[in-house]
Amino acid sequence: MTTAPRSARPTSTSEPVPSDAVALSSRARAQISDALDGRWRDLRRHTRDVAAEPGLVGIPGLPMPEHRARVLACLADLASRGEVQRAFPTRLGGGDNPGGNIAAFEELLVADPSLQIKAGVQWGLFGAAVLHLGTQHNHDELLPGIMSLEVPGAFAMTEIGHGSDVASIGTTATYDPDAEEFVIHTPFRGAWKEYLGNAALHGVAAVVFAQLVTGGVNHGVHAFYVPLRDTSREPDERGAYPMLPGVRSEDDGYKGGLNGIDNGRLAFDHVRVPRTNLLDRYGRVDPDGTYSSPIASPGRRFFTMLSTLVQGRVSLGGASAVASKMGLAIAVRYAEQRRQFPGADGVETVLMDYGTHRRRLLPLLARTYAVQLLHNDLLERFHGVFAGERDTDADREDLETLAAAAKPLATWHALETLQTCREACGGAGYMAANRIVGLRADLDVYVTFEGDNTVLLQLVGKRLLTDYGRETATMDVAGQARWVAKRAGDMALYRTPLRRASQSVRDWGSKARSASELRDPAVQRELLEDRVETMIEEIALRLRPSLKGSPEEKAAAFDANQAELVEAARAHGELMQWEAFTEALDSVTDPDGRRVLTWLRDLFGLHLIESHLAWYVVNGRLSAQRARTVTSYIERLLLRLRPYALQLVEVFGYGDAQLRADIATPAESERQAEAMAYHAALRESGDAPVSEKDLLKRAG
Amino acid sequence: MTTAPRSARPTSTSEPVPSDAVALSSRARAQISDALDGRWRDLRRHTRDVAAEPGLVGIPGLPMPEHRARVLACLADLASRGEVQRAFPTRLGGGDNPGGNIAAFEELLVADPSLQIKAGVQWGLFGAAVLHLGTQHNHDELLPGIMSLEVPGAFAMTEIGHGSDVASIGTTATYDPDAEEFVIHTPFRGAWKEYLGNAALHGVAAVVFAQLVTGGVNHGVHAFYVPLRDTSREPDERGAYPMLPGVRSEDDGYKGGLNGIDNGRLAFDHVRVPRTNLLDRYGRVDPDGTYSSPIASPGRRFFTMLSTLVQGRVSLGGASAVASKMGLAIAVRYAEQRRQFPGADGVETVLMDYGTHRRRLLPLLARTYAVQLLHNDLLERFHGVFAGERDTDADREDLETLAAAAKPLATWHALETLQTCREACGGAGYMAANRIVGLRADLDVYVTFEGDNTVLLQLVGKRLLTDYGRETATMDVAGQARWVAKRAGDMALYRTPLRRASQSVRDWGSKARSASELRDPAVQRELLEDRVETMIEEIALRLRPSLKGSPEEKAAAFDANQAELVEAARAHGELMQWEAFTEALDSVTDPDGRRVLTWLRDLFGLHLIESHLAWYVVNGRLSAQRARTVTSYIERLLLRLRPYALQLVEVFGYGDAQLRADIATPAESERQAEAMAYHAALRESGDAPVSEKDLLKRAG
Structure with a gap:
């Protein structure tokens, strides 16, 4: 029974260095850190600090109703401080900075993925739909309330019956030229809008996707701004204002994670909205019902509209990189101090010195770098397109393809990494206080939402x-x-x-054999x-x-x-x-x-x-x-x-305030030092029992 | 936008058959079912029904305190009905049926993994330790209270500092010949007992593993029965009786799952227990402090003691098979009715007809059969050893090796299967009401406990x-x-x-080339x-x-x-x-x-x-x-x-009462039928809008 560590354990939580580590210079670490944090590194680092504030961080095990209320309050706080509006027009108080906005958004995960995703629903989906699918009159009318969170809203695209296949949704928006109104309607149960954040409680409006029908012609899926709840009356005990006539809501209840978000279902029974509530960038309806669009082909129009919403995919990949980095930072910090089983010298071996442990963690560490660095490229392309710097059809097409490739790889990687980290920390990894299981539960849905x-x-x-x-x-x-x-x-x-068969054919077969x-x-x-x-x-x-x-x-x-x-x-x-x-x-x-x-x-x-x-x-x-x-x-x-290993996770820039995991502190090595001191004192006192094994050896 | 299903959808929830399925005879299905359910199939099927009773099933999202109280009450109910004592001696009201006991225990997962694991703590660890490490005087004194749940207890082996390396634990049990008592002591923080079910609230006693020291000699790890809480006084508002003098408890709080169990930590400050509280099958101490053991080698003695606890590993593998089967039953039932994207004929394609979907689910289905069938072998070997039918050293060694191989494969398989099933069900898979995420969260810890x-x-x-x-x-x-x-x-x-280089060398190289x-x-x-x-x-x-x-x-x-x-x-x-x-x-x-x-x-x-x-x-x-x-x-x-596919999950024997998942009912196909009827009626009425696409085609 030996618990003596090989060398003095680190006492500072900020930069524990394993005894056999070769320290990289601060210049080297700064350069690696800059490469990882990319073009909007200042915004990232700022947001990491914000997201570590005690008032914003998640509380493991908080019951769902309190969790939902807390996250809403945190969003209001962030909105009041101007932390979440950077993508919106400067003239309305935003920053016209699509890339920087996403970079900051991704780091909100540090506080609580529920907070991040609820922010994503409000500003990245609901607000972004108004921004990208609407024109200036929509912006002027709707964006200020959305940006300030005066109007929390839902993004009502997915239906119970149709998720990935958006073109087949059943909700209709039929134009009534006499009233100059659209009639929003849910014709059957399968057309209920489903899984929508803000739908169960907090949403007072929604962007609703529906088949636009005017003059007996279905022009395909368009987006409409639809009020949901009556804020002139009193909210109920759950914090939900009464539904407006014709609108129904159901609560999705508990989910596998993200329980700080009030996901739910919505249905509309012939709900009327003014003609001008159509977000009309890609399709407009004149007062007399005449439809027009800048894009003649209904198919191309549909895909163009959807493509403006690529930021969800982009940002989920980036958020997954953040989660992966946090998981690895926790697991590697722990693996550098945790010891189990005596080695050849009788001293217990640090986990990171086990061949199996290196094999489990280090390839994932390498892939985490790759995920982050590809994400940085993607984010620059995204910014290029949405800031109008490089915005050709080819740029948009490349952006979409890259986002569609990067998001699955990044999100699956996060689940694999978090799970491996959790297992590498043993039973301690399963405790909510050590963060990893919560992150994994929340991130789970990232692999199927915003594009399966x-x-x-x-x-x-x-x-x-x-x-x-x-x-x-x-x-x-x-x-x-x-x-x-x-x-x-x-x-x-x-x-x-x-x-x-292209000119890029190289004689590489022989190269592989000779290299x-x-x-x-x-x-x-x-x-x-x-x-x-x-x-x-x-x-x-x-x-x-x-x-x-x-x-x-x-x-x-x-x-x-x-x-x-x-x-x-x-x-x-x-x-x-x-x-x-x-x-x-x-x-x-x-x-x-x-x-x-x-x-x-x-x-x-x-x-x-x-x-x-x-x-x-x-x-x-x-x-x-x-x-x-x-x-x-x-x-x-x-x-x-x-x-x-440790330095390669420290450059991620997540310290104690961001990680908030007991096992990522020096507590374990302090316990080992205490045990070692106990045994040393016992030996010194002469009262230490002799082991039966040693007795037998001596006798034998 | 087409939602017409290809054929009439099933209306019975018990045996929906896909339209192109070839029905196996009831004889074939019964034989497959018997093979899967194995030797103790009657007990398995009986327990599946018990575990589906409304009073015993888990409630998704139940807050932790209520969940813990409910699970304790369920355990009392099961105990009062004799459902959980089959492994114990017949003379004390048990069944002397170690294999059947495990088979039934595994099926308790159907109700709620928290219920299963808390039952495992009580009867499979705490009780089993008394049974296997104790002798008749321990049995007579302790087992009746354990079997009836009059004495809920903890299994205090793991410490904060030592999990897999049990031999190195720090807790000591020092014999005091004057008082004829053992002094149980936690010498430092790393020696606190950790992650113990029943430790935070409900345990009134524990089997504590400690280094047995007598006459200045440490005889290695032994197990002691130690009272924890004073049941003569009133429990607190959490349902916990006051701690006995010298015993301390801490609550592990929220975990990644299994939150119906009150895991916690225990420490002992020179707590005295009578000499007879040593579970003395493999080591006894006479009143004067003389130690003796039927196994001379301290190493072999230690491993023999641990090997009696193999049932935890065996049963976790079997429970993982149950969870895998449930996950697949839910995902396949859903995949047989859920449709997305129109196929070549304009009709939306059933998920199960997608190449990617088959690739994701069917190999896992095949492996689930393999996991279950190997488990059946393992369970028979386990029964052979513990019922004394085939109990040589070689039998025990083979059992341990097979259990050590089967458990990792089965538990990792369950996590992979549940995750794949969850993703294959899309957003619906993430809803707690559809069971899969809850099972996955609970099963997560199975890969690191009872042997990492x-x-x-x-x-x-x-x-x-x-x-x-x-x-x-x-x-x-x-x-x-x-x-x-x-x-x-x-x-x-x-x-x-x-x-x-053994005589089993076959000329197989050529065979592989020619076969x-x-x-x-x-x-x-x-x-x-x-x-x-x-x-x-x-x-x-x-x-x-x-x-x-x-x-x-x-x-x-x-x-x-x-x-x-x-x-x-x-x-x-x-x-x-x-x-x-x-x-x-x-x-x-x-x-x-x-x-x-x-x-x-x-x-x-x-x-x-x-x-x-x-x-x-x-x-x-x-x-x-x-x-x-x-x-x-x-x-x-x-x-x-x-x-x-559907028949191969139906033979698992988990019906609506066991699965309790909305998406495993015909609700989805009923919604499709409703949508189809709506569109048909609209076409018939002549009011159906024409699509812009069709207009363009006609015009073009």
Whole structure:
């Protein structure tokens, strides 16, 4: 029974350094920190401090009614301090800063994900819909109340019957030219609006998505501003004002997390709103009922409207990165002090020194960097489009595709990371006081809201197929023939098509065989790129015979390839993460910092390759012999990175005030010091019992 | 916007059958059900009904204090009805039925995992410790109060400072021969007993594990019965009786789940208990302080004592199978009716008909069968040992190893399954009313309590290494030389050792190359076996050079191989699952039932092989060409199994009363029917708006 720690334990909570760590210079740490925090780093750091204020932080186990009331009050506080309006027009008191607004929004997670998501409902969905789908008259009339939280609101898009398939929603908004009003109506139970934050209690208005019908024609889904509750009367004991005539609300009750938000359902029984309540940027109705739109195609109009709401996806990915960083900061701080089982020297081993522990945590740490760094790119693109700096159709299309790839990867990553961190902390990880389980429960829904992850990856896959089609379509007939012949040759050789037919073909097959270093970034890139391209090409080739078939045949062929298409989209997202990580290395000029970060990038890249090793070997990209070296490279990197683990989470910028987890404080090492002192004193006193084992050894 | 379902939807909640399903005969279903429910199927089914009683089921969102009180009351109810005492001696009112007791215990999860685990604390840990570590005088004195719940108790083994490493706990029990008492003492903060159910409120006694010291000798960890609270006085407003002198308690507060249990911490300040409160089966202390034990070796004694507590591990694996089955029953019922996005025919597609959905759910369904069927084997072995039917040292050792392999796989499987099911149900899956998130939150801690999963797999890996060492040790010198030479040859050929050197070597390499069917069970078995054996052999060979080194060198070598040893242990568990599944096929004599179940077993086996495909290809066990067929076989199996998905979850035996999830009822298909009827009536009335898209098509 030995509990003597190897060396003096850290006593400061701010920067405990493990005994065998090599300290990075403050310059190196600052550069890494800047790279992670990105363009709006000042806003991020400011918001981290705000979100750690005692009045704003979540209280584990607070009962749902109190939690909901608290979060509403916190939102009002944030609104009164101007912390949440940066995306709105300057002329109305905002900041015209879409990117900075999202960066700050993401850091609100530090306080409480319920607070973050309720803020997202109010300003990122309800307010953003008015901003992006409305025109100036909508803005002037509606935004001030939304920005100040005088008018809490719901974003009523999803229905019980239709989530991902928004085009098929059942709610109707029928124009009545005599009254110059729209009649909002829920025709059946499946068309009830569902899962809406602010719907159960606090919403006094909503942006309602409905099929716009005028003159007997359905012009598709449009958004309408609809008052819900009567604020001229007294609220009930739950804090909810009475419903307006024709509006009904139900409470979703307890959820898997985010219980500080009053999610609920809404239905409308022929509720009338003025004609001007149509958010009319992409479709207007004249007083006489004449419909007009700047976008002639109903399909393109619909997707354009939805695309203005991309910020939800962007910000959830970023919030997931925040949660991942917090989880790892807690787990690594704990793993650097917690000890279990005596080692060879009789001293108990620090968890971080276990091979299994490094294997569990460090690849996730590397991927967390990749997630954050890709998110930073995405956020800059988002800002470019929405601040009007780079706002072509192609920019918007690229933004949407990247957001659709980054969000699933980031949100799933957060769940995996938080769960692994929770398990790595053992029973202590399961205590609400240690934060991780709460974060995981709240983050759970991020993988299906604002675009179901699987559906988003299908969209990305389709885009990749389209791009592939465009490329091959530009070839002339002779080129196509050569291309098909080449494919056939590849098929015979490798039983699979090898490379896409573009000028980017490089003789990389031989390179992979000759390159001595899988850690060569060029080789990593080639391997990751090649996998995406080949998978897409294979799917395209398999789909080709069905293209001239019936719709049913096409659908069946697509269904048969759907799972692999999702896998290809994931591979595309991973490549984007790797590229972003690699690009970010340039910003770290400190040699030590860059070396450590390069190891971390290599760990990320090699871990990806290891995850997909079967593909690389089966498809002849890696020999069996080379494949075997991947894992040993990884093990070497894990050992190299191990002394930096703590520093690599400290640069995230989450201190005690943000983490608020008992196990992330030095309490554990203090307890070990106390136990050690007890045993030392006992030995000194001469009263220490001798162990039966030692007696037997002496006797034997 | 089309919501017309393809065919009439099911109206009965008991057995909805998808339109394209091929119905298995009731005989086939009964046989599959019997195989799944195993030897104690009657007790399982009885308990499922009990656990669905309104008075016992959990209430989502019930605040913690009420939840704790309710669960305690439910336990009293179960105790009064004799539902929880089957493991105890018949002479004291039990059933001497260790296996049946566990089977019934596992099904209590249906009511509420908090209820199950609190029952586990009381009768499976606290009571079982008295039963297995005590002798008749302990039984006669203590068991009646425990069995009736007159004495709720805690199982005080884990300390803040020591979880997995029980041997190092700090609590002491020092014998005082003058008073003939043990003095139970917590010498420092790290030695506080931690995470104990019943410690915060309800426990009036505990079995406390402490270092037994008598005559200045520490005889290692033993268990003591220690009263905690004074039931002669009034309980406080939380329902807790006052602490006895010297005993302190703290409340763990909110946890990630299981909030119906009052977990807490305990400390003892020189608390005296009579000498006879030592549970004295494996160690006794005479009045004069003389220690004696039937097991001379302190190490073996310690492990023997711990091994009597294997039932926790066994039952958590079984409970995880129950949770997995419930999650899948809910998700598949929903996936069979939920529709999203119009298909080629304009009719919205049922989720279960999506390639991605099949890929997500059906391999987990197959693995759930494997988990349950291996658990049934394990439970029979457990019963054999604890009912004294087959109770040799080898039986106990095998039981422990199998339990240590099965528990991690089953508990991690449950988390993966529940999470996948939750995501497959979209936002609806996140609602507490649909059960899945609650089950997942509660089950989370199963992966680290009663043996941390990673630590357990390390134990299994060590056992596999030991067995390997025993086998090679029996070879003579010439044999060893030949063996080493053969290894060297293999290494040259494959860069890895190929087969273990035992008489079981089969010429399977050529078989794999020639066999036309990966679905041949002999091939599946060979592939799975070979992987375990080869991994263990490789690790043993890598460890060999360090065996003659210093303890530090040995430890470093072991650490470097730890992650792979855990992977080998997992592979061993997977092989055991596959064997159990295959063996169970024999009990299904109905040809249709057996055919479908064989597909499911093949899906399980091939999915395992696909998960480890890189290993098989890199190590020359599968050619690249054959490897490519694995995934296409799987896709074919998924299509074959798809019509049986619903029936394969219905045979689990969980109906509406057990599932209690809105989305597992026909509510969704009823809403679709309502929407369809609305649209049909609108079309008939002639008032249906025409869509702008259709107008444009007509115009174009």
